[in-house]
Amino acid sequence: MQYYQTIWLSLAQNHTLMTVLTFTLILLLGAYAAGFIGSLSGLGGGVVIIPLLTTVLHVDIHYAIGAALVSVIATSSGSAAAYVKEGITNMRLGMFLEIATTAGAIGGALMSTIAPTSFIAVLFGCTLIFSSINSLRKKQEHAVKTSSKLAILLKLPSTYPEGKTRIAYGTKNVIGGFSMMGLAGMLSGLLGIGSGAFKVIAMDNIMKIPFKVSTTTSNFMMGVTATASAVIYLQKGYIEPVICMPAVIGVLLGAMTGARILIKANPRKLRLFFAVIIIMLALNMVYNGVVGNI
Amino acid sequence: MKQSNLGDRDIQLIIGNLLRYGVWTALTVATLGGIIYLFRHDREFVNYQTFVEHDDNIFDVIKHMLNGVFQGYGHSIILLGVMLLFLTPILRLIFSLVAFFIEKDYLYVGITLLVIGIICFSVFFGFAH
Numbered sequence: 001m002q003y004y005q006t007i008w009l010s011l012a013q014n015h016t017l018m019t020v021l022t023f024t025l026i027l028l029l030g031a032y033a034a035g036f037i038g039s040l041s042g043l044g045g046g047v048v049i050i051p052l053l054t055t056v057l058h059v060d061i062h063y064a065i066g067a068a069l070v071s072v073i074a075t076s077s078g079s080a081a082a083y084v085k086e087g088i089t090n091m092r093l094g095m096f097l098e099i100a101t102t103a104g105a106i107g108g109a110l111m112s113t114i115a116p117t118s119f120i121a122v123l124f125g126c127t128l129i130f131s132s133i134n135s136l137r138k139k140q141e142h143a144v145k146t147s148s149k150l151a152i153l154l155k156l157p158s159t160y161p162e163g164k165t166r167i168a169y170g171t172k173n174v175i176g177g178f179s180m181m182g183l184a185g186m187l188s189g190l191l192g193i194g195s196g197a198f199k200v201i202a203m204d205n206i207m208k209i210p211f212k213v214s215t216t217t218s219n220f221m222m223g224v225t226a227t228a229s230a231v232i233y234l235q236k237g238y239i240e241p242v243i244c245m246p247a248v249i250g251v252l253l254g255a256m257t258g259a260r261i262l263i264k265a266n267p268r269k270l271r272l273f274f275a276v277i278i279i280m281l282a283l284n285m286v287y288n289g290v291v292g293n294i
Numbered sequence: 295m296k297q298s299n300l301g302d303r304d305i306q307l308i309i310g311n312l313l314r315y316g317v318w319t320a321l322t323v324a325t326l327g328g329i330i331y332l333f334r335h336d337r338e339f340v341n342y343q344t345f346v347e348h349d350d351n352i353f354d355v356i357k358h359m360l361n362g363v364f365q366g367y368g369h370s371i372i373l374l375g376v377m378l379l380f381l382t383p384i385l386r387l388i389f390s391l392v393a394f395f396i397e398k399d400y401l402y403v404g405i406t407l408l409v410i411g412i413i414c415f416s417v418f419f420g421f422a423h
Contacts, residue, residue: 021336024328060345073379074321077313085310087303095390096405102412109416113347154401223313223383224409230380231416234355237348241372242340245328248379249321 018057020242027057028246035075035254040262041274042135044194045251046072047128051281054121054294059243061117061124061294065192066238069226071251072194076222078252079259083216090158090213093171094220097181097202101221102228104185109229112190113236121289124191128282131197132275143169144208150174151207160213169210177207189229192238194222305393309386316382324375331368352417384413 018026030052031045038045046068053064083089112120147157147170154174159166180202188195196218203214233239262270288294350358359377362370387410394402 018340019336020338020340021332023340024332057342059342062345062347063342070376070379073383074317077317077379077382081310081313081317084306084313087306089306091306091309091390092402095402095409098409099405099412102409102416106412106416117345155399224387224413227380227383228413228416231352231413234380235348235350235352237346237350239373239376240342241324241327241369241376242331243342244376245324245331245372248376249325249328252317252321 023057024242024246027053027243028250030056031071031247031250032254032257033250035071035251035256036258037254037274037277038075038251039255039258040267040270041132041278042196042271043128043131043278044072044196045075045255047131047193048278048281049247049251050124050192051128051285053243053247055281055284055288061120062112062236062238063240063243065112065120066233066240067192067243067247069192069230069233070239070244071248072188072192073223073226073230074248074252075255076194076219076226078255080216080220080223083219086161088160088212088216089220090156090160090209090217091220092154092158093156093203093209093213094217096154096156097178097199097217098221098224100178100181101185101188101199101225104182104187105189105225105229106232108186108189108191109232110189111186112192113232115190117294118289118292120191121294122286124193125282125284125286125289127187127191127193127195128285129279131195132278132282134197134201136271136275139204139211141210141212142208143167143210144172145170147171148174158213160210167210169213170208172208173206177202180206185225185228188222188225189232192229192233194218194226196222302397305390308393309389312386312389313382316385317379320375320378320382322375323378324372327368327371327373327375329368330366330371334368387413 031049034048034052035045038048049068049071050064053059054061151157151171151174156171159168184195184198199218200214203209204211359370359373363374387406391406394406
């Protein structure tokens with residue numbers, strides 16, 4: 001009896017009818033693709049899962065944000081583990097900047113509870129377009145020799161491994177980088193993303209830290225930043241276990257496959273290809289947000 | 295203060311392992327919960343189109359979850375896995391705190407405490423609204 005009631009209710013509200021099993025399997029496959037694309041494009045699997053959940057599976061954006069954030073914690077912790085062991089990550093730098101990202105994340109997470117869903121969808125789409133275009137720009141390794149006084153006081157300058165030697169680098173513009181990190185944290189809390197692109201801009205472009213150190217330290221910071229907003233998400237009911245489970249497992253496995261392919265294939269061409277796919281997903285999100293479908 | 299001293303290298307290895315094992319433990323628990331959930335609810339219909347906002351205290355969320363875990367609910371076991379995942383970065387913070395303390399780097403003991411403080415603040419602020 002209850003069975004038919006559910007069917008009737010769903011049809012009456014024009015819902016897509018799907019059983020738990022179908023939903024889980026589709027999401028698992030989709031999340032695997034998301035993790036794969038996210039890894040090859042360098043944007044992370046969390047961001048691709050949001051358009052998948054909202055536009056394909058018709059899940060409310062709040063649940064999508066919750067599932068994406070959980071996936072972000074899993075993938076970033078997994079990859080951060082390797083970089084920390086190799087000694088590329090600057091843990092002091094990460095720790096210091098986490099003050100800004102966690103504070104920003106809490107602000108963003110609280111904003112997400114009051115912001116209209118269409119606004120979140122449009123902002124998400126724009127952030128995604130910016131991040132994917134940004135991922136295509138050329139990166140050259142640079143290391144400044146001098147550091148600002150504040151950077152020295154905070155013991156931020158360090159070294160990173162290059163072959164068998166370690167290259168020393170300086171750090172500049174601490175306050176500028178710190179402010180940008182606040183913004184990155186806010187976007188992370190508001191959209192459930194790792195916002196790696198913004199973190200890297202803060203360290204690489206503003207603080208003049210070598211690219212390799214910037215990306216790995218950004219990865220290192222994601223877990224703690226995401227946990228700050230995750231606590232609020234948990235209390236607000238964004239974390240739906242039935243959505244999170246296939247999402248996180250799929251994304252992690254997809255990211256692992258992607259990482260393996262990156263070693264063999266030409267990353268430049270792959271990046272371009274997947275950046276185009278992501279931009280199309282993002283435009284679709286913006287469109288759906290504007291017309292009010294999300 | 296450079297990586298050349300032995301202390302920093304050890305810390306890197308321990309933190310690296312902590313993150314790795316944390317993620318795998320969390321995922322194993324979540325998968326287990328997922329399998330149990332699927333066995334019992336596979337034919338039910340999903341509907342996540344409308345968001346139901348909660349205003350729960352995190353301690354109630356945890357208490358409720360633990361009750362469910364002891365009764366073998368798949369839903370609660372997945373949530374336990376997700377919670378373990380959230381706990382991994384927090385453990386990393388606590389470990390950093392101890393490490394900076396052993397190194398007598400009190401500036402960074404303070405910075406780590408500040409970050410932990412901000413996260414605690416989110417615990418108390420989240421449900422005050």
